[in-house]
Ligand SMILES: [Zn+2]
Ligand SMILES: [Zn+2]
């Protein structure tokens with residue numbers, strides 16, 4: 325096979341490979357440009373950091389790129405070993421990775437790219453795309469010193485900063501609930517209550533002052549006189565003989581005339597003497613000294629991609645069902661469509677006006693990833709609360725997707741419907757400002773008149789199509805609401 329090498333690039337079998345060395349600056353455009361990347365593996369840290377940057381990138385042209393390692397030594401690191409696609413020992417061997425590059429490139433072409441609307445969904449999407457393009461079904465948890473929780477799922481954990489890594493476990497649980505993975509037990513893990521970190525130092529501490537600085541000595545029980553006291557009460561400065569301080573007899577054999585029933589600890593900080601210590605777990609990351617009974621228990625599992633999980637790669641995964649299931653005050657989208665159909669039937673026999681509208685969070689992705697799952701849920705619950713409060717009970721609401729609510733506004737003129745939505749948006753924006761200070765919510769609303777001319781499906785599509793050209797709602801009357 326013909327190989328040519330110039331300008332840090334090498335051509336083989338119709339593919340262009342970029343060779344990246346330790347002195348090359350990071351350039352995602354360059355990574356995206358080549359068919360495959362060869363990392364000059366001179367240094368473990370350099371290789372690891374580059375693999376992390378590529379695999380955690382948000383663009384599929386970058387994070388799905390075939391990566392090969394040019395090296396002469398073996399590197400023991402799950403990040404590197406699990407996330408590269410092969411090894412060459414010299415640039416002459418590039419032809420050996422051409423087949424692999426071709427295979428991955430074809431699979432990457434089949435991936436459907438979608439813009440996931442929740443952060444969790446985006447992470448699941450990326451992970452599955454990486455697995456499927458590598459023909460992998462298993463995702464194993466590796467014990468790993470560089471992981472913030474001590475266990476690492478290379479394809480997923482790579483996207484998280486050390487301090488956020490416990491989110492990986494929540495996302496995998498969500499994926500399993502949605503039927504994308506099945507799981508098997510790997511290990512049990514305890515996390516810090518303060519920072520969710522997994523590196524804990526367990527030790528025995530004084531029950532009075534929690535100091536771990538203590539000395540320990542045996543307690544001695546002399547059978548003939550029943551005296552119990554610390555070993556030093558029996559010792560003398562001259563020889564090894566033990567004498568009972570109560571009856572003065574010499575102790576002979578352990579088990580025969582005396583035994584050591586327990587230990588006595590003396591705190592070197594507060595001088596408290598105790599037999600039963602407490603156990604605390606100090607977090608190496610945030611230094612919080614945890615009561616062990618409060619530690620957060622987690623099961624570490626190994627995951628296997630299901631058929632449904634594989635299909636995510638070809639159909640895209642926009643939102644996890646957990647994001648929107650069981651939000652009180654809403655109906656499922658399928659139910660919404662049926663109710664809409666009935667409303668159109670009713671319109672045929674009446675001459676009032678009914679409408680459908682949307683309320684769209686223009687910066688949902690940003691908000692959701694900034695808030696984290698729990699606060700994201702409470703934001704959604706608050707929004708629904710405001711809507712429910714301002715709509716009549718006969719009007720119904722459903723999630724169209726992670727950032728868009730659709731609703732019915734029946735038996736009112738379209739102009740009034742739009743005014744109601746506008747007012748609700750303004751109210752929501754100012755309430756959100758108060759409760760979620762770090763995020764600015766951007767909302768778009770629109771209502772259109774229902775007609776009996778075209779199907780409910782088509783009218784919903786028409787409505788959703790107006791999202792892009794609807795201007796953002798501004799908080800015009802914030803003073804009124806304050
Ligand atoms: Zn901690
Ligand atoms: Zn103490």
Ligand SMILES: [Zn+2]
Pocket residue numbers: 546548549550551568569570571572573
């Ligand atoms: Zn005695």
